[in-house]
Amino acid sequence: MNSIPSPGRRLTLPGFSRWLVPILRAMLVLASLLLLAYWLTRLFSPGPVAALPETHVTAPNRDAAAMLPVFGLGAASAVVATPGNITLTGIFADRGGRGFATFRLAKGPVAIFQDQEVMPGIRLHAIHNDRVTLDSGGILQDMPLKQARPPGAAVKEDQ
Numbered sequence: 001m002n003s004i005p006s007p008g009r010r011l012t013l014p015g016f017s018r019w020l021v022p023i024l025r026a027m028l029v030l031a032s033l034l035l036l037a038y039w040l041t042r043l044f045s046p047g048p049v050a051a052l053p054e055t056h057v058t059a060p061n062r063d064a065a066a067m068l069p070v071f072g073l074g075a076a077s078a079v080v081a082t083p084g085n086i087t088l089t090g091i092f093a094d095r096g097g098r099g100f101a102t103f104r105l106a107k108g109p110v111a112i113f114q115d116q117e118v119m120p121g122i123r124l125h126a127i128h129n130d131r132v133t134l135d136s137g138g139i140l141q142d143m144p145l146k147q148a149r150p151p152g153a154a155v156k157e158d159q
Contacts, residue, residue: 086118086134088143093127101132 085106093099100113101124112124118134125135131144 086122086143088132088145091127091129091132091145093129097127099127101127 087104088101089104089109090102091099092101098114100111102109102111103118105119110118112118114124114127117123121136123135124132125140126133131142134141134143
């Protein structure tokens with residue numbers, strides 16, 4: 001009837017309790033460490049930074065006429081030119097075929113992006129490193145970039 005063990009006797013637990021106590025003890029230590037880490041982080045971490053104002057990003061202007069002042073060219077007027085008056089003066093392209101080409105028309109110099117009209121009825125179909133392809137009513141025509149002579153280059157004369 002004596003349910004209290006004597007000081008010399010050790011209390012024994014039934015079978016599964018022998019491994020359950022160390023697991024519970026380890027879980028209690030782990031939970032204590034996690035709580036300690038959480039509160040130390042909350043106490044010693046820097047406060048929130050001021051929120052930046054919300055900005056709205058707009059798509060870039062793809063109008064080639066807006067880029068003409070960058071190259072020292074003025075805005076061109078809307079004069080209809082004939083296909084014979086188109087002269088390719090420059091190509092600005094990357095490896096992916098994106099970029100723009102500059103043309104000299106009767107109305108003056110213009111810069112055109114791919115799939116924009118060079119003049120009514122003629123569209124810039126593709127841009128390559130050395131040529132452009134124009135689409136005139138479904139007919140594709142390549143226009144090569146003519147290499148200009150460097151300034152001061154002497155022309156050989158046959159004597």
